[in-house]
Amino acid sequence: MTPASVPIDRRRVAELTEREEKRLEQETPKSYELFRRASESLVNGVSSTYQRRDPYPIYFTHGKGSRIYSVDGHEICDFHNGFGCMVQGHAHPAIVETIKRRSELGTQFALPTEDSFIVAEHLAKNFRLPKWRFVNSGSEATMDAIRIARAYTGREGVLKIFGSYHGHHDYVMVSLGVADFGDIGPRDNYKSISYGAGIPEAVVEMTSAVPFNDAPMMEARIERLIEEGRKPACLIMEAAMMNLGVVLPEPGYLEAVREITKKHGIVLIFDEVKTGICTAAGGAVERFGVIPDMVTLAKALAGGLPAGAIGATEEVMEVVASGKVFQVGTYSGNPLSMATARTSLEEVMTPDAYQHLNRLNDRLIAEMDAVADKHGFPGYTVGISSKGCFNFATGKITDYESFIKYQDVELCQLAWLYNLNRGVIIAPGREEEWTLSVQHTDEDIDRYVGAFEDMVKEVTA
Ligand SMILES: Cc1ncc(COP(=O)(O)O)c(C=O)c1O
Numbered sequence: 001m002t003p004a005s006v007p008i009d010r011r012r013v014a015e016l017t018e019r020e021e022k023r024l025e026q027e028t029p030k031s032y033e034l035f036r037r038a039s040e041s042l043v044n045g046v047s048s049t050y051q052r053r054d055p056y057p058i059y060f061t062h063g064k065g066s067r068i069y070s071v072d073g074h075e076i077c078d079f080h081n082g083f084g085c086m087v088q089g090h091a092h093p094a095i096v097e098t099i100k101r102r103s104e105l106g107t108q109f110a111l112p113t114e115d116s117f118i119v120a121e122h123l124a125k126n127f128r129l130p131k132w133r134f135v136n137s138g139s140e141a142t143m144d145a146i147r148i149a150r151a152y153t154g155r156e157g158v159l160k161i162f163g164s165y166h167g168h169h170d171y172v173m174v175s176l177g178v179a180d181f182g183d184i185g186p187r188d189n190y191k192s193i194s195y196g197a198g199i200p201e202a203v204v205e206m207t208s209a210v211p212f213n214d215a216p217m218m219e220a221r222i223e224r225l226i227e228e229g230r231k232p233a234c235l236i237m238e239a240a241m242m243n244l245g246v247v248l249p250e251p252g253y254l255e256a257v258r259e260i261t262k263k264h265g266i267v268l269i270f271d272e273v274k275t276g277i278c279t280a281a282g283g284a285v286e287r288f289g290v291i292p293d294m295v296t297l298a299k300a301l302a303g304g305l306p307a308g309a310i311g312a313t314e315e316v317m318e319v320v321a322s323g324k325v326f327q328v329g330t331y332s333g334n335p336l337s338m339a340t341a342r343t344s345l346e347e348v349m350t351p352d353a354y355q356h357l358n359r360l361n362d363r364l365i366a367e368m369d370a371v372a373d374k375h376g377f378p379g380y381t382v383g384i385s386s387k388g389c390f391n392f393a394t395g396k397i398t399d400y401e402s403f404i405k406y407q408d409v410e411l412c413q414l415a416w417l418y419n420l421n422r423g424v425i426i427a428p429g430r431e432e433e434w435t436l437s438v439q440h441t442d443e444d445i446d447r448y449v450g451a452f453e454d455m456v457k458e459v460t461a
Pocket residue numbers: 083137138139140142165166167168238243271272273274298299
């Protein structure tokens with residue numbers, strides 16, 4: 001946290017935001033042209049609401065290494081990295097070679113291939129869970145993991161952390177961090193709040209949320225749910241939250257969560273869709289040394305191809321092995337994704353690659369903090385391995401409540417625009433963070449820190 005922060009002039013922030021909006025519009029006429037055509041047939045001109053941007057999105061043509069290229073002719077340092085999928089960097093030679101080789105051998109049979117169990121063997125070793133299944137996305141992974149936990153326990157309720165995102169299926173589109181929901185109820189009995197329309201109220205009510213970094217509150221809520229006859233089947237959580245910026249677990253918290261869930265017979269699922277692969281070969285399990293009953297993976301697993309995975313103990317996965325749960329999917333274990341996942345695990349995400357990510361991330365964190373300190377700018381940086389963010393905040397963020405209380409949404413928005421106009425992109429949204437790739441260099445870090453310092457100087461001038 002910056003020791004003594006200067007007050008932020010809101011009028012100045014609004015002026016800078018308007019100026020940067022105008023500049024972006026002036027420099028992206030081709031994107032606007034494409035948007036007009038795209039939105040005739042593609043809703044909002046994009047394939048996912050998370051790609052939507054007002055007044056229009058910027059369209060891209062290709063990526064190479066740490067850079068992506070817009071239709072407007074800009075070369076941009078990519079810290080967005082496909083919401084954290086591209087920790088390998090764009091068009092990594094080993095991944096490109098694998099795609100070429102595998103595509104000539106056929107890309108889909110819906111029959112097993114060797115790469116699938118070789119990838120499973122790597123994941124079993126790295127994440128310390130013996131049994132695996134593959135799917136196509138993070139949402140599929142968390143949906144199936146929850147179903148497996150329900151079948152295993154014979155219960156229906158889901159416990160999650162308020163503010164965490166686990167995909168777009170009904171069980172978990174509840175009490176997310178992307179929105180300021182206003183009154184969320186008392187800390188020991190948060191409301192279950194649907195994110196968007198179309199989610200049955202009965203399903204929303206099955207999912208309860210508790211604050212992150214507060215084990216006593218979690219245990220109290222579990223006891224209350226038991227009293228109400230609604231003991232949850234599982235707790236699904238990120239061991240380090242990556243959907244409220246980055247929020248690290250306080251010392252002892254994950255150990256306490258492990259103990260509480262074990263004591264109550266609740267399946268502990270670490271959703272490692274963001275933390276897995278990107279923070280260590282064995283993700284948060286390796287980083288924090290706490291072993292859950294289940295893990296879900298996706299995003300960076302297959303080097304930019306769609307793939308997800310569910311790992312679990314032998315005992316939990318028995319409900320799948322015995323045929324009690326149908327864990328299925330036509331494209332599951334797709335040969336192309338399995339081939340790139342294998343290459344990524346064996347050739348790209350090596351110990352040296354993690355060392356490189358850690359070094360660059362440590363540099364970025366230290367230099368952003370130094371800039372903030374130098375100018376008395378409010379906020380602090382937090383990160384782990386390839387991930388991190390600058391928290392534009394006047395207090396420490398440890399959970400959803402402190403995120404809503406302290407985070408400065410206007411500065412987040414300005415920073416995103418400011419960066420893009422200076423050739424740096426991060427994932428859009430107040431709840432997102434940066435992801436480095438193994439192909440990032442010190443020059444990319446220089447550019448990010450430079451853009452940040454320019455903005456800080458202008459805001460505090
Ligand atoms: C932690 C977490 N779980 C699950 C998902 C859903 O993954 P997908 O978008 O691949 O369905 C996400 C996506 O951002 C995520 O961050």
